[in-house]
Amino acid sequence: MQKLPLISIIIPVYNVEPFLRKCLDSVESQTYKNTEIILVDDGSTDHSGKIVDEYAARDPRIKSFHQANGGLSNARNNGIKIATGKYLTFIDSDDYVAKDYVAYLFGLLKKDNFKAKLAICSLMNVFEKTGKHLDNGNGQEIVLTGKECLKKMCYQQLVDTCAYAKLGARELYDQVKFPEGYLFEDIATTYQLFALCDTVACGFSAKYYYVIRQGSIVRSSFNRKKLELLLMTDKMAAFVKKTYPDLANAALRRQVYARFSTLNQILNDPQADAASEQEKILGFLKKNRRAVLADPLTPKRDRIAYKMLSFGLPFYKFAWKIYEQFKIR
Template sequence: MAVASTPLITVIVPIYNVENYLKKCLNSIINQQYKKLEILLIDDGSTDLSGKIADEYAVKDNRIKVVHKENGGLSDARNYGLKIMTGEYVTFIDSDDYVTEDYISYMYGLLEKTNFKASLALCSLINVYSSTDRLQDNGNQTEVVLSGKKCIEMMCYHDLVDTCAYAKLGKRELYANDFFPKGKLFEDIGSTYKLFLQCDKVACGFKGKYYYVIRPNSIVTSGFSSKKLELLAMTDQMAQAVVTTYPDLQKAVLRRQVYARFSTLNQTLHSENARQDQQMLINYIRKNKKAFLQDSKAPRRDKLAYRLLQLGLPFYRFAWLTYEKRKGE
C-alpha cells in the first residue's frame, strides 16, 4: 500500500494502570501493515509504570505522541485524543487489548471497496480469556455494506454488530462534540449508536481482527456497585434517541433494554447487598417479557435466561455462576 496515496489515520489509546498489558498492545499497533499512522497514547493519570512504558515507545517510534493528564476516566481520555488528533480517520484501541497486523488495513480496505461512500467500517472481536488464554472468535468471514439503521438493529439483538468504541474505523467528523459521555461506565452503549445514526452506509467486515482481553479486574468482571446501574441509563438513552429517528426499531431497542437488566442482574449475583436492585431489575424483565419471548429475532439465550429466572433467583444464580465459570475455562 503506497503511503503517499493513503490518508493519515489516528489511533487513540487511552491508558490507565495496564503495565502488564501495554507492551503487547503497543507492539501490535506499531507493527501494523498500514504505516501512515498518528498514534496518540493518552496516559490518564496512571500510578504504575504505564506512563513510563508509553514514553519509551515514543522514543522508538516518531509516530507516537504521549499525553500525560490527570485521571478523568476512559471517556475523558478518548475525548482528549479526539481534540488533538490530526488524522482523517480515527480508530480506538484499549490499552489492555491488542490487534492483528492488518487491523487497520482491513477496515480501510472495506471503506475503499465502497469508493469511500461509507464513512465508517467495523470488524469483529476475538475474546481472550486472560486466565487461560483461550480464544473465542465472535465473527465470521462475511463482508457486507449495511445501512446505519440495520447496524443499530443488529446491535440491539447482539447480531455480529458490537457496541464497542474499538474495532471501528471512522471519519473524524463522526466523533464531534465530546463524543463519549464523561464519567460514565458502559459509555460505549451511550455513544456508538450515534455513529450509526450519522451513517447511510457502514462497511462491515465480520472477521475477527481485534483481541478483546477479558481480565478479572476489568469494569465488566469486577464486583457490583451502584455505578453499574449506569448501564441502564446509557441503554435507555440510546433507546429513546433511536426510536425518535426510527420508530419501527421500537421492538429491537426494547429487547436491548431488557438485556441490559439481565446483564446488570448478573453483576449483582456476586454481591450480598443488592436485593433491592435485584428486585427492581426482575420486575422490569417480567413486565417486558414479551420483548424477547415473542420476538423471533431475540437470541435464544434471552428465553432460556427468563425460564431459569422463573425457577427462582437462587436457581438462576447457580446456573449463571456455573456458566460464567465454564466460559472462562
C-alpha cells in the first residue's frame, strides 16, 4: 500500500493562551496521521510558549520553534522554511478544525487525481460572544480554474481570501511568500496562489472553525495599520484587472467592500483620527457607486450599505450597527 504523503501543518502562535489548547487538540486528533505540526511561537509574552513546548514534548509529530516577535507573516514564512511536507496548510492558533480537516482537503486533491495543486474548504464562523455558528459552505465539491476562484473570491461567493482552510503543494509556497510587516497578508497572497493554479479542488463543506472574538486583528479598534486593507486590496485588484481584464468589475467590487469595511471601523471607534482617510473612502464609494450597483453579481450586503449611506453618515453608522448586531444573534 502506497504511503500517504507528509503534510505540514503550520501554526503561528502569539499570546493566545486561552485558545491554544483547543486548537492544538483539534490538530493532534486529525484522522490523517502522516503530518508534521510546526508551531512557531512568535515571541509570546503569556504562557503560549510553554504550552507549545508541552505539546511538542508529548507528540513526536510536533516541532516547536521560538522566535522574537516578527509578526504573523514572518512566523508563517519561517514555518514554510522549516516545513518538509509535500503539502502545506495553515491554521491560526485561536481557531480550530474538524477532525477530518486535513483528510478532507487531501481527499479533494485525490479525487481530482492530483491535477490540482491547491484544495480549499469553507469556514464555520464561530461568534465567541454569542456562541452562534454560521456555516459559510453549501456542501458542494467542484473543480474550478484559478481564474474562476479569483472571481468568486472578489464577489465573496464561497471562496475566501484567507490563508487558512487551504492545502497547497509545496512548490506554490516556494513562489508565494507572505508580506512581512503588513496586516491583511492573506489578501496579498491568496490571489497569487489562485493565479498559479490551472485548477483548484474546491470542497465547500465547513471544516475550519474561524473564531470571531474581540481583540483579534479584524475585530479590534481602529488604528492606521487597518488602512493596509485598502493597500493590499488595491494591489490585488490591479493584478486581477491587468491579468484578467474581464474580471475588472469583480476586482472593483472587492475594492468597494474593503472601503465599506474600513469605513465601519473608523465610524465605530470614537478615538479614530482618520478624517482625511474617511473622506477618501467616501469619495471612492461615491465615484464607483453606479458601476458597482449596475453589476448583477454585486452582493446584497453592498447594495444595503450603499442604500444606508445615501441617507447620510449618521444614519449609515446607526443602521449598520443594527445590521451587524442582527447578523450575529
